[in-house]
Amino acid sequence: MDTSSILGLLGFVGACFAVSTTGALFRPGEWYERLRKPRWRPPNWVFAPAWAVLYLCIAVSGWLVWREAGFAGAAVPLAVYAVQLALNAAWSWIFFGLRRPDLAFAEIVALWLSIAATMAAFHPVHAGAAWLLAPYLAWVSFAAALNLAVWRLNRGALPGRLGSGAASG
DSSP states (O other): OOHHHHHHHHHHHHHHHHHHHHHHHSOOHHHHHHSOOOTTOOOGGGHHHHHHHHHHHHHHHHHHHHHHHHHHHTHHHHHHHHHHHHHHHHHHIIIIISOOHHHHHHHHHHHHHHHHHHHHHHTTTOHHHHHHTHHHHHHHHHHHHHHHHHHHHHGGGSSSSOOTTOOOO
């Protein structure tokens, strides 16, 4: 691997790290702990290592497409990739920052669609890069189901939206 390839990989890892900071800035906290959650929700400690692996896969996936075709040759696939990164970054802010599981569910559906679109756009350029996003799509599918369950279990907590007085349980 040459220097430009290593720097490119570091750039993609850096972009994914930047996206992950919203998860560190907008943490579950006491508000989330008071919400009703489905029994099948994994323990909180599972999320950080799962996302660490997923962000590495996301970074390598983007890097493989860039390495194969460059920014000019893969402008559309990499633009779709950038959209899914932006949607990924927004979810924690919406769910935990705004405390809006309803809006977060709509956003995670858009994220899911953008991941699927990224996979479809990446496949002709580098099939391996597309398949590296499959665990991400699976995890976001699970996260969407969890988001929906939390929203539905807590809908009546406050009229119109969940605020600081969420339902106990």
